[in-house]
Amino acid sequence: DTAVSQTPKYLVTQMGNDKSIKCEQNLGHDTMYWYKQDSKKFLKIMFSYNNKELIINETVPNRFSPKSPDKAHLNLHINSLELGDSAVYFCASSQEAGNEQYFGPGTRLTVT
Amino acid sequence: QKEVEQNSGPLSVPEGAIASLNCTYSDRGSQSFFWYRQYSGKSPELIMSIYSNGDKEDGRFTAQLNKASQYVSLLIRDSQPSDSATYLCAVDSSYKLIFGSGTRLLVRP
Numbered sequence: 562d563t564a565v566s567q568t569p570k571y572l573v574t575q576m577g578n579d580k581s582i583k584c585e586q587n588l589g590h591d592t593m594y595w596y597k598q599d600s601k602k603f604l605k606i607m608f609s610y611n612n613k614e615l616i617i618n619e620t621v622p623n624r625f626s627p628k629s630p631d632k633a634h635l636n637l638h639i640n641s642l643e644l645g646d647s648a649v650y651f652c653a654s655s656q657e658a659g660n661e662q663y664f665g666p667g668t669r670l671t672v673t
Numbered sequence: 674q675k676e677v678e679q680n681s682g683p684l685s686v687p688e689g690a691i692a693s694l695n696c697t698y699s700d701r702g703s704q705s706f707f708w709y710r711q712y713s714g715k716s717p718e719l720i721m722s723i724y725s726n727g728d729k730e731d732g733r734f735t736a737q738l739n740k741a742s743q744y745v746s747l748l749i750r751d752s753q754p755s756d757s758a759t760y761l762c763a764v765d766s767s768y769k770l771i772f773g774s775g776t777r778l779l780v781r782p
Contacts, residue, residue, distance in 0.1 A: 602711075602759065603772075604772040605772075606769050661705075661719055662763075662770060664716040665716060
């Protein structure tokens with residue numbers, strides 16, 4: 562059984578477009594996260610939700626908007642995509658904030 | 674800005690040797706420490722967590738924590754070529770995990 566899943570796995574799009582990435586976890590965790598891993602492999606947190614409530618919002622452009630319809634789902638919508646948005650985006654979940662986190666398979670976003 | 678520092682490597686060890694990976698962190702208030710393994714093109718996978726000073730062993734892996742020195746390490750005994758990956762140290766800070774940039778480990782057959 563997949564614990565944390567993301568769709569799509571790959572996303573190729575042009576500058577200026579709007580795209581969404583979806584994440585679901587079946588672990589019963591209360592907290593979910595979005596991370597960005599750039600070409601240098603540095604993993605940086607973007608957002609965190611605890612039970613549908615935003616608890617962490619790092620310095621991320623307003624073009625990125627997370628949404629959590631319920632505690633098992635966390636989506637990421639990106640407006641007006643830029644070349645610098647090209648990266649791998651990982652979703653993760655944990656029982657509580659700051660605890661062990663489990664990662665989804667990642668979404669490789671390429672902006673051309 | 675709270676930081677987690679790791680040597681980027683690559684750390685190259687022969688098969689069967691002990692690989693030693695190190696990590697230092699800046700937030701003295703951190704209470705939880707994690708090691709993740711990431712194969713190329715894959716997602717980070719949790720391999721060890723440690724919460725108190727001392728050693729914690731799980732199979733071939735031993736995590737070591739020294740809060741006074743703000744130092745975490747991971748030892749991999751009997752290293753195998755399949756252990757070749759990037760190892761990420763993560764430290765909790767204000768309800769989030771701060772990740773190091775990772776150490777690339779190469780185990781030579």
